[in-house]
Amino acid sequence: MNKKTIISLVLVLVLAALASYLVVPSEHPEWLKRLLAWQPESARSLDFRLGLDLQGGLQVLMVADVSDQQALTAETMRAAAQIVEGRVNGLGLSEPVVQVQGTRRIIVELPGIADPEQAIDTIRDTALLEFVEPPAGAGDAALEPGRVVSTTYGLVEGGVVPPGTYTTVLIGDALDSAFSTIDDTSGQPMVIVRFKAADTQRFYEYTLNNIGRPLCMVLDKTILSCPTIRDAIPDGEAQISGGFTSEGAQQLAIQLRYGALPVPLKIESYRAIGPSLGALSVEKSIRAGVVGLVVVFLFMLIYYRLNGLAADLALALYVLLNLLFYKLLPVTMTLPGIAGFLLSAGMAVDANILVFERMKEELRHGRSLQRGAEAGFSRAWTSVRDSNLATLLTCAILWFFGNAFAASLVKGFALTLALGTLINMFTALVVTRTFVRLALGLLGEERLRRYPWLLGI
Amino acid sequence: MIDFVRNRRTYFILAGALVVLSVIGMLASYAVYGQLLRVGIDFKGGSLFSIRFTTDVSEETIREAFAAEGYSGTIVQQLGDPTDYSWQIRTSFATTDQVNAVLARLDESTVAVDRGNSVVDTVEASVGAEVARSAAQAVGVAALVVLAFIWFSFRRIPNPLRYGVASVVAMLINVIVAMGFYALMGFLQGWEADALFLTAILTVIGFSVQDIIVVFDRIRENIPRHRGEPFSLIVNRSIMETLHRSLATQLNAMFVMIAILLFGGDTLKPFIAVMLVGMLSETFTSMFVAVHIVGLWEERGRLRPARAS
Numbered sequence: 206m207n208k209k210t211i212i213s214l215v216l217v218l219v220l221a222a223l224a225s226y227l228v229v230p231s232e233h234p235e236w237l238k239r240l241l242a243w244q245p246e247s248a249r250s251l252d253f254r255l256g257l258d259l260q261g262g263l264q265v266l267m268v269a270d271v272s273d274q275q276a277l278t279a280e281t282m283r284a285a286a287q288i289v290e291g292r293v294n295g296l297g298l299s300e301p302v303v304q305v306q307g308t309r310r311i312i313v314e315l316p317g318i319a320d321p322e323q324a325i326d327t328i329r330d331t332a333l334l335e336f337v338e339p340p341a342g343a344g345d346a347a348l349e350p351g352r353v354v355s356t357t358y359g360l361v362e363g364g365v366v367p368p369g370t371y372t373t374v375l376i377g378d379a380l381d382s383a384f385s386t387i388d389d390t391s392g393q394p395m396v397i398v399r400f401k402a403a404d405t406q407r408f409y410e411y412t413l414n415n416i417g418r419p420l421c422m423v424l425d426k427t428i429l430s431c432p433t434i435r436d437a438i439p440d441g442e443a444q445i446s447g448g449f450t451s452e453g454a455q456q457l458a459i460q461l462r463y464g465a466l467p468v469p470l471k472i473e474s475y476r477a478i479g480p481s482l483g484a485l486s487v488e489k490s491i492r493a494g495v496v497g498l499v500v501v502f503l504f505m506l507i508y509y510r511l512n513g514l515a516a517d518l519a520l521a522l523y524v525l526l527n528l529l530f531y532k533l534l535p536v537t538m539t540l541p542g543i544a545g546f547l548l549s550a551g552m553a554v555d556a557n558i559l560v561f562e563r564m565k566e567e568l569r570h571g572r573s574l575q576r577g578a579e580a581g582f583s584r585a586w587t588s589v590r591d592s593n594l595a596t597l598l599t600c601a602i603l604w605f606f607g608n609a610f611a612a613s614l615v616k617g618f619a620l621t622l623a624l625g626t627l628i629n630m631f632t633a634l635v636v637t638r639t640f641v642r643l644a645l646g647l648l649g650e651e652r653l654r655r656y657p658w659l660l661g662i
Numbered sequence: 663m664i665d666f667v668r669n670r671r672t673y674f675i676l677a678g679a680l681v682v683l684s685v686i687g688m689l690a691s692y693a694v695y696g697q698l699l700r701v702g703i704d705f706k707g708g709s710l711f712s713i714r715f716t717t718d719v720s721e722e723t724i725r726e727a728f729a730a731e732g733y734s735g736t737i738v739q740q741l742g743d744p745t746d747y748s749w750q751i752r753t754s755f756a757t758t759d760q761v762n763a764v765l766a767r768l769d770e771s772t773v774a775v776d777r778g779n780s781v782v783d784t785v786e787a788s789v790g791a792e793v794a795r796s797a798a799q800a801v802g803v804a805a806l807v808v809l810a811f812i813w814f815s816f817r818r819i820p821n822p823l824r825y826g827v828a829s830v831v832a833m834l835i836n837v838i839v840a841m842g843f844y845a846l847m848g849f850l851q852g853w854e855a856d857a858l859f860l861t862a863i864l865t866v867i868g869f870s871v872q873d874i875i876v877v878f879d880r881i882r883e884n885i886p887r888h889r890g891e892p893f894s895l896i897v898n899r900s901i902m903e904t905l906h907r908s909l910a911t912q913l914n915a916m917f918v919m920i921a922i923l924l925f926g927g928d929t930l931k932p933f934i935a936v937m938l939v940g941m942l943s944e945t946f947t948s949m950f951v952a953v954h955i956v957g958l959w960e961e962r963g964r965l966r967p968a969r970a971s
Contacts, residue, residue, distance in 0.1 A: 258929070261778070266789070325758045472758060474785035479714075481778035489927045497921030501914045508910065541858055544922060544930055548937075551918035552869075555911040559876065562907045588879045591815050592872035598807050599868025603861060606800040615861045622865070 210642045217522070217636050224525040227251060227532065244535065251532050254300070255316070256539035256617060259487050261480030262316040263324050269309040270471035277309055281467045284378060286311050289470075292327055306608070311470065321477040333358070333469040334377030334461060335423045338415070339431070340369050348419055348431035356423060371421065374411055378467035379404035381441075385454035388446055394454035395446035398461060405441030413437035422461065430457060490543045498524070501551055509561050511648075511659045515640035516557040516633075523553050523625075523632040530624055542617030549625025555592070556633035559585040568660070574650050582638050589634065596626045666901045666950070667894040667957060673950040677835055680943070684842020691845040699845050702854035705794040707787030709756040711764070714779035715747040719772050724749060727768040731760065739852060742928060747774075755786055797860045801837070804867045805830055815875065819882050824959045829874045832944075832952035836870050837863055840940040847932065858933040866940030869915075873948035877904050881953070897957045901949055912945045 233251045241249045257264055269277055282305045290303040302314040318324050337356050339347050358373040381399045388395045400408050412434050421431040432445045505513035564581030600623035607615030688698040703710050721738050728736045733753045741748040761782055769775040813826040840863055847853040880900035888896055919938045
């Protein structure tokens with residue numbers, strides 16, 4: 206047994222100890238968690254993250270509700286996602302996910318939510334804000350707050366505008382901020398609206414040409430308020446006053462602020478999973494995993510004897526390292542993700558099997574144990590490399606497919622399978638080789654020759 | 663040594679029979695359901711209520727609650743053991759408000775809806791169509807990647823393209839067999855293809871490449887070693903030498919899958935089952951079909967110059 210084997214044995218053992226410490230559920234010191242610099246600061250932890258299907262919750266996929274011709278920039282979608290996120294954060298959940306998917310979709314995942322209806326209402330409340338001009342000759346009734354109206358926004362340009370349609374002047378993304386305050390002179394509550402610099406000129410021109418006429422603020426096609434333009438507004442800062450209670454002013458400001466979605470969103474698909482369902486799934490998956498893996502362990506041990514023991518040790522480390530990466534990265538565990546992991550563990554012994562079969566062949570050709578083992582590892586490498594690359598390519602295709610449609614279940618499976626394949630290259634080759642060399646070194650060529658059953662030849 | 667090459671014809675006939683049976687299964691499904699496979703809401707849109715009740719509830723009560731909210735063409739099925747009180751109801755696309763209205767009415771008439779153990783899934787038809795389109799693309803891309811990958815891996819031996827084509831043929835057989843199985847289960851168990859079904863298909867594709875590569879890799883190694891041997895003998899030798907490995911590996915993967923089938927939850931059953939069938943088919947095609955396609959092709963290719971001289 207040479208020095209190299211001993212060094213790699215020590216490294217493998219240290220790695221195993223470290224991984225076990227981190228994987229086994231226990232109280233880990235705070236400074237350890239602080240080392241996880243790549244995880245978002247608020248959510249650094251060494252716990253497994255459970256997906257929606259395992260802890261219950263709500264997944265909502267929303268799509269920009271505009272005609273296909275209307276171009277959407279990535280920035281618009283990001284801004285919309287940010288606003289939705291602001292709303293969702295108000296629900297006080299631990300790990301909500303709000304992400305832009307593809308070019309026109311936003312996915313919202315709310316794990317562990319108790320009341321999906323309330324959550325959907327909250328998300329849906331993030332409505333489209335428009336500043337609209339009432340149709341010519343409209344009476345007072347047309348300006349009543351709460352009235353549902355139709356506007357020109359989202360209509361195909363150049364198309365026929367039905368009579369009675371309100372003309373959209375500006376939409377929510379022109380708004381920089383909105384807040385309620387008390388008018389210094391009159392002591393009345395009022396709302397201050399500030400427009401972005403880019404839209405100030407447009408707002409100025411519009412107000413200049415329409416003094417004395419009403420301008421309506423419409424949230425999700427429902428009139429919030431229709432103040433009259435008293436003066437041209439050159440600096441992009443408008444005051445809305447008159448007839449507000451302080452609560453009313455506050456509410457309007459909040460609606461203007463949070464309702465300032467740059468694009469209207471429509472719920473396209475959603476999935477509400479009862480919270481108790483997940484616990485049962487976790488329990489069942491663990492049982493299935495333990496049974497499956499124990500059979501694999503036994504099979505390797507019985508079929509490949511001493512080599513099988515080395516492979517089993519490597520497989521145990523494989524399981525540990527996978528779990529470690531799930532915690533560190535972190536990987537959100539889903540039911541298909543667990544299946545992918547178990548399957549990859551079952552396939553992980555493939556590399557070992559390739560090597561051991563090769564070893565047997567070399568031994569049958571009359572090589573010494575030492576050289577047979579080394580030849581087994583080096584000759585099997587091309588097969589192992591190529592076949593694992595093929596799996597990684599498949600995972601990449603799955604990942605892209607899953608990503609385009611917020612199919613987080615597909616993504617979970619692809620991720621765990623790919624991660625397993627990579628870790629396996631290490632454990633099946635490096636770790637198993639170390640253990641096989643160790644066994645050969647400890648027992649010696651002579652003794653093993655006398656007991657060929659130990660190698661299953 | 664078993665003569666695998668001599669039995670080539672038998673393997674091809676067997677593979678052909680599997681493909682024909684699968685296609686018949688899919689055509690039968692098309693005749694009955696209008697789809698080669700029964701597809702779920704992931705691909706065609708609609709709403710799926712998986713509701714657990716706390717007591718026994720009759721199918722009629724469920725149907726009435728849905729009908730009262732305007733859903734007449736619902737498909738109502740009991741899931742698992744009758745004492746689970748689990749039901750699955752498929753309807754056309756329901757908005758969030760409609761879902762809530764239905765659930766409220768159902769709870770009113772049964773007073774037994776266990777929300778904590780229920781799942782509501784709803785997908786608009788337009789997304790479904792888009793998912794279906796890109797699913798087809800994903801399978802197409804996977805086939806091309808396999809072809810390119812094998813062509814590239816075996817670029818140093820004569821006629822690498824033949825290995826690529828043989829792999830893709832084997833892969834397609836596996837995909838067709840897996841789909842045929844699913845079509846059959848659509849009749850027997852009402853299984854519908856969802857995003858996970860596609861995942862299983864793509865995984866089978868990946869694994870089938872993995873197995874084929876191991877055999878091809880051995881052929882690649884044996885060609886220079888046994889120069890002068892007829893190609894059929896090299897093929898036979900390579901199959902023999904990799905047989906143990908293939909069987910041992912497949913067995914291990916199957917242990918895990920069978921364990922999940924037996925002890926895992928119901929949700930994953932169709933997913934794992936179709937993967938298991940794909941894997942069985944893939945073990946067969948990698949050892950007994952792909953290799954022999956290359957063998958047949960190589961022999962034809964060699965005969966021709968011999969005749970010319």
